[in-house]
Amino acid sequence: MPIDEIIPVVIPISAHLDGPTLLGTVRSLGRMGIPVYVIARGRYPIVRSSRYVKKLITFEQDPPDEIWIETLNNLLQKIEPLKSKPIMFFCTENDLYRFAPIQNYLEQHFQLTPSFDETFKFLEKDQQLPFAEQAGFLIPKTAKLERKVDLEIVVDSFRFPIIIKPLARHTTGSFDYKGLIIENRDSTKELVEKYLDDPPTILVAQEYVAGTDNDILFFMGSSDVEGEVRAFVTGRKLRQNPPSSGMMACGYLEKLPEFEKKSKALCKLYKINGFIGIECKRPPNTDDYFYIETSFRPEIFNAISSGVGVNLVYDVYLSKCGQPCRIKPTADKGSWYDLFADFESVQTQVRQKKSTWRIAFKKLPRPITYSHFAIDDPMPFIVRLFIKVVSKIKRIFGFN
Numbered sequence: 317m318p319i320d321e322i323i324p325v326v327i328p329i330s331a332h333l334d335g336p337t338l339l340g341t342v343r344s345l346g347r348m349g350i351p352v353y354v355i356a357r358g359r360y361p362i363v364r365s366s367r368y369v370k371k372l373i374t375f376e377q378d379p380p381d382e383i384w385i386e387t388l389n390n391l392l393q394k395i396e397p398l399k400s401k402p403i404m405f406f407c408t409e410n411d412l413y414r415f416a417p418i419q420n421y422l423e424q425h426f427q428l429t430p431s432f433d434e435t436f437k438f439l440e441k442d443q444q445l446p447f448a449e450q451a452g453f454l455i456p457k458t459a460k461l462e463r464k465v466d467l468e469i470v471v472d473s474f475r476f477p478i479i480i481k482p483l484a485r486h487t488t489g490s491f492d493y494k495g496l497i498i499e500n501r502d503s504t505k506e507l508v509e510k511y512l513d514d515p516p517t518i519l520v521a522q523e524y525v526a527g528t529d530n531d532i533l534f535f536m537g538s539s540d541v542e543g544e545v546r547a548f549v550t551g552r553k554l555r556q557n558p559p560s561s562g563m564m565a566c567g568y569l570e571k572l573p574e575f576e577k578k579s580k581a582l583c584k585l586y587k588i589n590g591f592i593g594i595e596c597k598r599p600p601n602t603d604d605y606f607y608i609e610t611s612f613r614p615e616i617f618n619a620i621s622s623g624v625g626v627n628l629v630y631d632v633y634l635s636k637c638g639q640p641c642r643i644k645p646t647a648d649k650g651s652w653y654d655l656f657a658d659f660e661s662v663q664t665q666v667r668q669k670k671s672t673w674r675i676a677f678k679k680l681p682r683p684i685t686y687s688h689f690a691i692d693d694p695m696p697f698i699v700r701l702f703i704k705v706v707s708k709i710k711r712i713f714g715f716n
Contacts, residue, residue: 323637324351324370324395324402326388326426330378330414332358336654336687338407339696340619342368344629347622347692353395355387361703362688365695381418392425403427403636405629407613409439413486427636430590430612438586440484441520444610451582453596453607461519464512470521471501477524479561480508481609482517489517495561497524525606527599529556532608533572534564535579535594536621538631538641543587545580546641547631549621550648554680557654557661559670564617565658568651568681569624578605588612591632616687620652623685651680654687656704 325345329338339362342352346368354363355373364372373387395402404426406412412435415422419432438444445455459470460483470478480496482488491511498504511517530552537548551569556562579594586592593615595608614629621628624647631643658676665671689697709715 321399322349322351323398323400323427323633324353325405325633326353326355326391326402327405327407328384328388328415329354329356329407329411331408331410332356333407334358334360334362335616336619337614337616338363339366339688340617340622341405341407341614341629342366343619343690343693344614344622344627345633346370348627348630348633350630350633351395353391355384355391362696362699365699367693367695378414384415385418385421388421388425400637401425401427403429403633405429405614405632409435409485409611409613412436412439429632429636430588434588434590435612438588438610438612440487441481441609442483445607447585448582448607448610451585452578453582453605456522456525456606459521461508461512461521464509467505467508467512467521471504474521475523476500478504479522479524481520481522483520484518487516487518490514491517491519493561494563497561525597525599527597529553529559531599532556532595532597533575533605534567534615534617535575535592536615536618536628537579537583537592538628538635539583539586539588539590539592540635541587541589543584545583546635547626547628547643547645548576548579549624549626549628549646550576550579551620551651554651554678555658555661555675557657557664559661559665562661563657564652564654565661566651566653566680567617567620569620569648571648574603575605582610586610586612589632589635591618591628593618617652617654619685619687620650621647623652623683624650649681650683650685652685652687653680655689656700657687 345352351370353371357375357378360374442460449455461467477497477499532553535550537545539545549569550572551567553564553567555565557565583592591614593611597606625644626647627643631641662676688700
């Protein structure tokens, strides 16, 4: 069944996102002939250089709602008349909260993925836990940290080490870690209490599950309005940056039937039409699947799926167009690699005397998808490399 009309995609971003998440999303759509328009806060030299961005509009600071509406209206006037509304992709959960005040306007003029009403009730980690448990995942002992007294309860009742994470992206406040591992009670208050003085900061404490970065499993899928998974991939991380508590620096696909089953069951419970990413940790030599989190937008390593022919971002687009799945439904060979993040990850482990540089040369399963480089779109990598080199030179000569 052919698509009657090529519907443009608009991506609004209120928090700076000039990197792999946006780049992988833009490429996944652009390669399929979909015009992609990005309206964003901040400077975007990397994404701007991609051949797959139809137009990029930027603001120095996040403007007021009326300026967002005016800018979107101007863009709509420049897009040729369409039978269907343009599709709006959200690439971070932050943007769902940021644009909630203009929800009515956005719903009037765009098809939203994910939608506000579908997603709001699942964005905070504690909201996800009952559903994850129902789907068959184990849940580490967990507590929400809003006040200093909450931290005192954790210190008294949790088994250490523990990991501290934001409750959600909009509750990060001054806490600038994806996760912070704390080894003992004595250092907990010193490391965490200061963040609870900042009212927007709401955190989650969990007992840390044993294992390495390589024991973290990921699922990425495209889900229809009933929560049925149309296409998916599963795999595991190899390294994170920073190690043990950061973003994936490299990882690879792997067939994981039990994790796949639990992840599909969780998608069915969410019933969210869009891109869904699920992470869990399976300690070595166990059949225990400890739930970590769900993301309702393209993951930072979303390009791994399109790199192996399972273009999940495009399938989300097809689903919003009312089309059946036209992509390969799954794959179990391939990997994703971020040169810059992996270098920093290995460097950290070497400095901590936890490993040697030899780990950086472990072969990854092919085909390899890179975070910034693509043979059909090389400029973002060149720009990223230039920025990295200039930054290094500035540090050497003390200009930073």
